[in-house]
Amino acid sequence: MNPALAPPSLLRRGLLCAALLLALAGCKRDPAPADAGSPAEPPVAATSPTAPEAETTELKDVIETTDRYIVGISYPPSANQYTGLAKVLGDYAAAARAELMEAVEAFGNDRPTAPYELSLAFEQVVNTPQIVAIAADGSRYTGGAHGQPLIARFVWLPQQDKRLTAAELVPEAEGWKAISDYVREQLHTAVATRADEDELTPAERAELVRNSARMIDGGTEPTAGNFSEFVPVLDAAGRISALRFVFPPYQVGPYADGTQTVVVPASVLLPHIAPEYAGLFAR
Template sequence: MSSNSRARRAALFQSLISFGSLALCACTQSPQQQASVPAAVAAVPAPDARVSDEAGKSKEIKTEVQYPELAPEFAPMLQAMHGYADAAKADLAQIVADAPPRADNAAHPVLNLDFSVRTQTRDFTSAVGSGDSDFGGAHPKPLLATFTEHVPSGKLVALGDLFTDSNAAFKALSAEARRRLEADFDVRLAQQIPDAKARAEQVKASHEWIEKGTAPGAENFESFLVDGVDGKAIGLTLMFPAYQVASYADGPQQIAVPAKVFYAQLKPEYRDAFAIDKEDMQAGEAMQPQAAAPRPAG
């Protein structure tokens, strides 16, 4: 048994102990205390719990995939996770099939994926799948996917599904992502590159990379989580895999976007799921991209 396998099994044993302790505490609560926990949130165990570890080694590929424990109502999410893992395995298998024969002592191509629940509100549960596909190149291919289920309907939703006008919403999210990422990289580069001229060149290059990776459109905002506090959604976390807005060395990036940025674009059936006050809503409406004024006749 490898050291990684032993570590995972130790973590699983500890998770089971913790889960058992929580269950015992729940049994000692009064009915009123138990009723205060939203059913949709209580249905999902702690993100570290594991229902299955999928490990295998064929003649060509070694795979290690971990899935979270999910209640039956989250079957669509678990099915989507398995579908993503299967597609990643097929992609790596195709790369192996197309590549020249490897030496007998060459390391096996490896697929590593870990799926876990990250955020939970009364209306949404979001999970992340991350890892890499390693064929032995300069560095592994990073993998990142998110899965968000609308709990009342039991349906998985893409980011664009939340909005009445997805184009307007993506423009607002693009502007916010660009602003935050550029500010973050400007600070990093100021700390890393003392020379002003050399830093200016790097700042320009990083801004161009960010602008391309955050251009409005569903393809640049595929990975997201619904963030929440006390069961109520308060915003989104936008996630960008390595290469999308920065170099491989910089790794994946993510930013938190408050609900006021996109609240005006939410479909009516989703608005009650997000907490926002009137001042925030007015500020969000002021942040929406404005249409160009019509030109006077004549």
């Protein structure tokens, strides 16, 4: 009620109550200080919010079939041994699947004449306390004569909890020059041997060697990117005695030649390995 409209009796009664409350407040004594000997009230500890648990990735095999696409992805049990490695593998598989689904969705409500397909298998190559290596091989089909090869290799260092990349392993350009020279020699020799075995005519042999040399030299330019897929070869003591570099179709040869590999021994590698990783190699 607006005080200006209140009856006089009510207004006077309200003023008296207010005056009485002010008087009582003025007479109230300050509380006596706490006894020195009495224990003080323990302060209430501030509670901090619980930190969120680290996100984990558990890899599981995937089999999915529709009239528009087919997806098959498989993992070895060791893929879940290390959380960081599982995330790296899962991210690779997710990216491969995303590209497949992008092609599928481009059809809108239509469907491809044959189901698009993603086939990807992860396999354990090495598993020691110092080094774990996983190979990924498969293909993604989105039309055409054949699928796109999916070739990847993952080297994990459990004690450092990190993936070992080619660029970290061999940090200097001269190292890649030495590796490139060795790999090129092996690949050129393999082409010449195959030409001899196929008993080609001199003209056919010359054409094969010429075309192969162009692809080999282009795919083995001395950069870390051209040698990004590799797995270690271990000796009986668990040391790296060589690295097996993997080249997918089209990198150093035509699609018909498939995936090609070259094993480079530790004797070629060691002068160029970063010091922090030299201890992993046999001498």
